[in-house]
Amino acid sequence: MAVSQTVFGEHHSLSLGRRIMAGLKLDGTLLFGLLLIAAFGLVVLWSASGQESGLLLRQLVRLGVGFAVLLVVAQIPPKVLRLWSPWIFLAGLALLIAVLVVGDFGKGAQRWLDLGVVRFQPAEIMKLAVPMTAAWYLRDRPLPPRFTELCILLALVILPAVLIARQPDLGTALLVASSGLLVVLLGGLRVRLVLLLGAMAAALAPVLWHFMHDYQRRRVLTFFNPENDPLGAGYHIIQSKIAIGSGGLFGKGWGNGSQAQLEFLPERSTDFIFAVLGEEFGLIGLLLLLAAYLLVIGRGLYIALQAQDTFGRLLAGSISLTFFVYVFVNTGMVTGLLPVVGVPLPLVSYGGSSMVTLMAGFGILMSINGHRNLLAR
Amino acid sequence: MSISRLKDHWREQRMFLGRVIAAGIVVVLLAGLLVYRLVDLQVVHFEHFTRLSQGNRVRLEPVPPVRGLLFDRNGRVMAENRPVYQLELIPEQVENIDDTLAGLVGLGLVEEETLPRIREQLRSQRRFEPVILRPRLDETEAARFAVQRPRFPGVDIQARLARQYPLGEVASHVLGYVSAISREDLQRVDAANYAGTAQTGKVGAERAWEDLLHGTTGHRQVLVNAQGRRLQELERKDAVPGRNFYLTIDLELQALAEEALEGRRGAVVALDPRNGQVLALASVPGYDPNLFSMGVSGEHFRALQSDIDQPLFNRALRGQYPPGSTIKPMLALAGLHYGAVEPDDSVFCPGWFSLPNHSHRYRDWKREGHGQMDLESAVAQSCDVYFYHLAVSLGIERMHDFLAMFGLGTPTGVEIPGERSGLLPSRDWKRQAFSRREDQPWFPGETVITGIGQGYMLATPLQLAQAAAILGNRGRGFRPTLLAGIEDLATGEREAIEPEPLAPLPLSPSHVEEAIDSMVAVMHGPRGTARASGQDSPWTIAGKTGTAQVVAIAQGEEYDEELIAERHRPHALFIAFAPAENPRIAISVLVENGASGSAAAAPIARALVDNWQARESD
Numbered sequence: 001m002a003v004s005q006t007v008f009g010e011h012h013s014l015s016l017g018r019r020i021m022a023g024l025k026l027d028g029t030l031l032f033g034l035l036l037i038a039a040f041g042l043v044v045l046w047s048a049s050g051q052e053s054g055l056l057l058r059q060l061v062r063l064g065v066g067f068a069v070l071l072v073v074a075q076i077p078p079k080v081l082r083l084w085s086p087w088i089f090l091a092g093l094a095l096l097i098a099v100l101v102v103g104d105f106g107k108g109a110q111r112w113l114d115l116g117v118v119r120f121q122p123a124e125i126m127k128l129a130v131p132m133t134a135a136w137y138l139r140d141r142p143l144p145p146r147f148t149e150l151c152i153l154l155a156l157v158i159l160p161a162v163l164i165a166r167q168p169d170l171g172t173a174l175l176v177a178s179s180g181l182l183v184v185l186l187g188g189l190r191v192r193l194v195l196l197l198g199a200m201a202a203a204l205a206p207v208l209w210h211f212m213h214d215y216q217r218r219r220v221l222t223f224f225n226p227e228n229d230p231l232g233a234g235y236h237i238i239q240s241k242i243a244i245g246s247g248g249l250f251g252k253g254w255g256n257g258s259q260a261q262l263e264f265l266p267e268r269s270t271d272f273i274f275a276v277l278g279e280e281f282g283l284i285g286l287l288l289l290l291a292a293y294l295l296v297i298g299r300g301l302y303i304a305l306q307a308q309d310t311f312g313r314l315l316a317g318s319i320s321l322t323f324f325v326y327v328f329v330n331t332g333m334v335t336g337l338l339p340v341v342g343v344p345l346p347l348v349s350y351g352g353s354s355m356v357t358l359m360a361g362f363g364i365l366m367s368i369n370g371h372r373n374l375l376a377r
Numbered sequence: 378m379s380i381s382r383l384k385d386h387w388r389e390q391r392m393f394l395g396r397v398i399a400a401g402i403v404v405v406l407l408a409g410l411l412v413y414r415l416v417d418l419q420v421v422h423f424e425h426f427t428r429l430s431q432g433n434r435v436r437l438e439p440v441p442p443v444r445g446l447l448f449d450r451n452g453r454v455m456a457e458n459r460p461v462y463q464l465e466l467i468p469e470q471v472e473n474i475d476d477t478l479a480g481l482v483g484l485g486l487v488e489e490e491t492l493p494r495i496r497e498q499l500r501s502q503r504r505f506e507p508v509i510l511r512p513r514l515d516e517t518e519a520a521r522f523a524v525q526r527p528r529f530p531g532v533d534i535q536a537r538l539a540r541q542y543p544l545g546e547v548a549s550h551v552l553g554y555v556s557a558i559s560r561e562d563l564q565r566v567d568a569a570n571y572a573g574t575a576q577t578g579k580v581g582a583e584r585a586w587e588d589l590l591h592g593t594t595g596h597r598q599v600l601v602n603a604q605g606r607r608l609q610e611l612e613r614k615d616a617v618p619g620r621n622f623y624l625t626i627d628l629e630l631q632a633l634a635e636e637a638l639e640g641r642r643g644a645v646v647a648l649d650p651r652n653g654q655v656l657a658l659a660s661v662p663g664y665d666p667n668l669f670s671m672g673v674s675g676e677h678f679r680a681l682q683s684d685i686d687q688p689l690f691n692r693a694l695r696g697q698y699p700p701g702s703t704i705k706p707m708l709a710l711a712g713l714h715y716g717a718v719e720p721d722d723s724v725f726c727p728g729w730f731s732l733p734n735h736s737h738r739y740r741d742w743k744r745e746g747h748g749q750m751d752l753e754s755a756v757a758q759s760c761d762v763y764f765y766h767l768a769v770s771l772g773i774e775r776m777h778d779f780l781a782m783f784g785l786g787t788p789t790g791v792e793i794p795g796e797r798s799g800l801l802p803s804r805d806w807k808r809q810a811f812s813r814r815e816d817q818p819w820f821p822g823e824t825v826i827t828g829i830g831q832g833y834m835l836a837t838p839l840q841l842a843q844a845a846a847i848l849g850n851r852g853r854g855f856r857p858t859l860l861a862g863i864e865d866l867a868t869g870e871r872e873a874i875e876p877e878p879l880a881p882l883p884l885s886p887s888h889v890e891e892a893i894d895s896m897v898a899v900m901h902g903p904r905g906t907a908r909a910s911g912q913d914s915p916w917t918i919a920g921k922t923g924t925a926q927v928v929a930i931a932q933g934e935e936y937d938e939e940l941i942a943e944r945h946r947p948h949a950l951f952i953a954f955a956p957a958e959n960p961r962i963a964i965s966v967l968v969e970n971g972a973s974g975s976a977a978a979a980p981i982a983r984a985l986v987d988n989w990q991a992r993e994s995d
Contacts (some may be wrong), residue, residue, distance in 0.1 A: 142385070142389075143389050143392065144392075182400075185396065185400075186393065186396045186397070186400070188389070188392050188393075188396065239433075241418060241426065242426050242429045242430050242433065243430070244415070244418045244419060244426070245418040245419055245422050245423060245425065245426025245427070245429075245430075246423070246426040246427045246429070246430035247419055248419050248420070248423045248427070249419060249420060249423075258430055258433070258434040259430055259433065259434075262433070262434050262600070262601070262608070264430075264433050264434070278415070278418075278419065282419060283415055283416065283419045283420065286415055286419075287412065287415075290408060290411070290412070294404070294408060297404060298401070301397050301400070301401060304393075304397060305393070305394060305397055310389065313393055317393075317396075317397060317400070321400055321404070324404050324407075328407050328408075328411065331411055332411065335411065335414045335415065335418065336414075337410070337411070337414055
């Protein structure tokens with residue numbers, strides 16, 4: 001272990017805190033960004049929940065569990081993660097099929113699997129299993145991948161996405177698909193092919209439309225013209241824009257947002273919490289949160305660049321960019337830039353299942369970063 | 378793995394760097410787009426969205442005023458607002474609405490036939506807004522519910538103010554009633570002022586002074602949440618309560634008049650000739666106005682409407698009857714006024730009258746005739762032949778013009794809406810009233826029968842009372858009024874209503890006294906037609922009987938023969954004022970199919986005179 005000794009020797013002068021961080025395989029900058037966002041989230045949630053301490057406490061517990069998961073996952077070396085990848089993927093696929101067959105009914109959609117003690121959504125596993133498996137598949141292959149390899153990769157991505165979309169959970173399906181596709185994109189997909197795929201997607205849109213549920217179609221239509229249906233499907237978007245717009249530069253103040261407090265804003269503590277922040281803390285508050293998100297994403301991409309093998313690089317890049325997709329899809333929806341898709345604002349929206357997945361993802365990032373120096377070049 | 382596909386780590390890393398940088402640029406661009414959007418919403422369109430958010434949270438709600446009360450001239454309550462108990466259900470607090478409704482129907486607290494309406498309301502209303510299950514519970518029902526209340530969470534009794542008429546049917550045709558605002562009502566009233574009001578005056582006094590009785594609706598700004606639930610009151614402008622109205626009606630006289638007519642159909646109007654105040658205005662049968670203010674059932678309303686006794690019909694104002702002999706004193710006065718006759722001129726009555734060169738005989742009511750008649754005896758004994766002669770020598774135009782001065786042929790202008798004008802025939806009228814040319818000329822025979830108040834002539838009981846009042850007050854008439862005073866609750870001031878004099882009639886006082894003397898002879902003369910009703914009166918009464926032939930009864934209805942016979946009997950009429958020398962009360966009485974003015978109508982007038990005089994002369 002001569003190598004490791006020299007490594008530690010180099011960092012001999014580091015402070016005790018940094019040594020603990022390094023020992024726990026944690027990246028200080030990334031952790032700081034995540035804690036900042038989580039703290040921001042709790043402050044807004046207190047107001048968005050109508051000052052309900054019970055709700056806040058449950059979210060706090062969830063965050064605690066999330067950070068614990070992060071810590072645990074960070075200790076797993078990337079090599080082990082890589083070996084597990086295909087098995088996690090297969091297990092997730094089996095669970096997805098199980099959900100479709102015996103799935104419990106929750107919110108009119110079959111998403112939940114009741115395991116007696118906990119109910120959880122197998123789709124959440126896929127958010128990580130798909131990019132992991134894609135990265136695993138490309139680990140030793142020369143990049144950019146060949147056409148046949150691409151087809152296998154696409155199948156890997158599309159199969160779970162379709163299963164999730166059938167639950168139906170369009171939001172998660174899109175996130176799962178994008179996390180897999182991001183691996184492929186980062187893996188060196190040729191620009192020509194990217195354009196070709198884009199054209200194919202455009203051609204497939206009418207087919208997709210055909211398979212959509214009525215409520216999904218309504219959302220898309222409403223996105224293009226929310227005023228068409230001000231009390232129905234357009235209500236969310238209209239009220240959310242009113243909330244954000246009336247917040248102005250500095251906001252109405254913590255707990256003073258009339259749109260949020262008087263319940264004009266639907267889903268105020270979950271999907272539309274960004275609008276509560278905008279109403280009560282104004283543009284300044286939104287920009288601060290956005291900066292924190294960009295810090296986390298930037299650090300994630302930096303970790304990806306520093307990663308020492310293809311698996312780590314691709315996975316870290318995908319996790320970081322998927323996180324941005326989360327943020328952008330949610331904020332785009334809340335501000336009326338994108339159609340209403342049920343995607344929560346990561347680490348801020350009230351909710352359980354996705355929090356654990358998210359933190360596990362950041363755990364993987366930490367692991368990729370933290371185990372780097374132990375590997376010989 | 379072939380040689381050509383060996384991994385080139387350095388190249389791969391460079392490519393990966395390129396991809397990450399591209400991705401970073403995309404991230405920054407999308408974030409920039411988001412920031413652009415936020416600036417657009419929060420800075421550029423800040424005021425627009427602020428306005429929208431204000432409109433969301435603040436709602437303007439009406440505060441309905443308390444309706445003014447109605448009193449009689451002595452301050453006795455005729456219409457008031459009393460709390461009534463209504464059964465309400467708040468949907469969001471009820472677990473199983475079907476079970477709850479079934480249970481309430483089982484207890485007899487909700488009527489089965491109202492269930493469809495209730496379910497309709499349940500569908501259309503917000504879940505926290507109460508649905509009225511039953512607008513009014515009586516005390517035993519309220520008690521029955523109170524005992525069972527634990528069985529029905531979400532169902533409760535609410536007290537609200539409702540219009541009540543403590544006298545029931547008494548004076549119903551004066552008061553009118555309030556009931557639910559209809560679409561037509563909304564076009565008439567200021568809709569904004571009725572935003573919180575459920576009922577409006579439909580007929581009678583309730584309608585006549587609706588504006589002032591209703592008051593002014595106040596407003597409050599309330600903070601509401603997205604479901605419209607009220608959270609907090611931000612601002613309030615109180616409602617201004619409606620004015621209290623003191624009517625000129627004397628409840629004692631009114632009740633007496635209605636009692637006297639009980640079991641019959643008819644009307645009594647009593648006026649104070651000195652100021653035009655309506656002391657009593659009775660139309661029988663009446664109805665219970667509480668039925669309307671409490672929400673009358675359709676079935677009940679149809680029953681009232683189709684009743685052949687027409688209880689909803691205000692005979693005093695809207696009933697038009699041939700005045701018959703009651704106009705004879707006025708015509709006698711016309712004869713004197715125009716010089717067509719002198720008081721002592723006498724006419725021989727053989728029991729019939731014929732126009733020159735005509736063979737048709739116009740009969741007197743007394744077949745054998747009255748013999749020699751002068752003006753006073755002709756009125757006292759109601760000699761038709763005398764008045765046939767007088768009518769011919771006056772001519773229809775002069776009769777028309779003279780009777781018009783007493784208010785016949787035009788509405789008197791009393792405040793209650795719906796008054797009819799009666800009919801005072803003339804040549805002009807006939808030309809316009811008939812479409813066939815051969816019907817349009819005025820025939821001499823029509824002049825003859827106008828002399829005894831038959832033919833085309835029609836008058837309402839109110840018009841006859843007004844004519845009696847004008848005559849009794851020696852030609853100095855007043856517009857009839859029901860309004861004695863208006864009380865403003867806000868200031869506590871009571872405004873007295875001044876009488877509205879009409880132009881005095883240009884009559885010679887001696888002629889007027891002749892006419893009045895002839896009416897006194899009706900009551901107190903040895904052969905007066907109403908001497909039975911004038912007997913032993915402590916005050917001199919001037920009166921005139923009348924009997925009017927029934928023109929026709931409603932066709933197409935199935936009445937039994939006895940009923941038909943009864944309804945073909947002539948109407949009994951009577952007008953009077955007392956004391957004759959300085960009248961304090963003028964009365965007209967109409968009894969439909971009463972057959973005889975002297976027997977059916979005059980005693981009622983006497984009872985009213987005695988009652989009023991006994992109290993007034995104290």
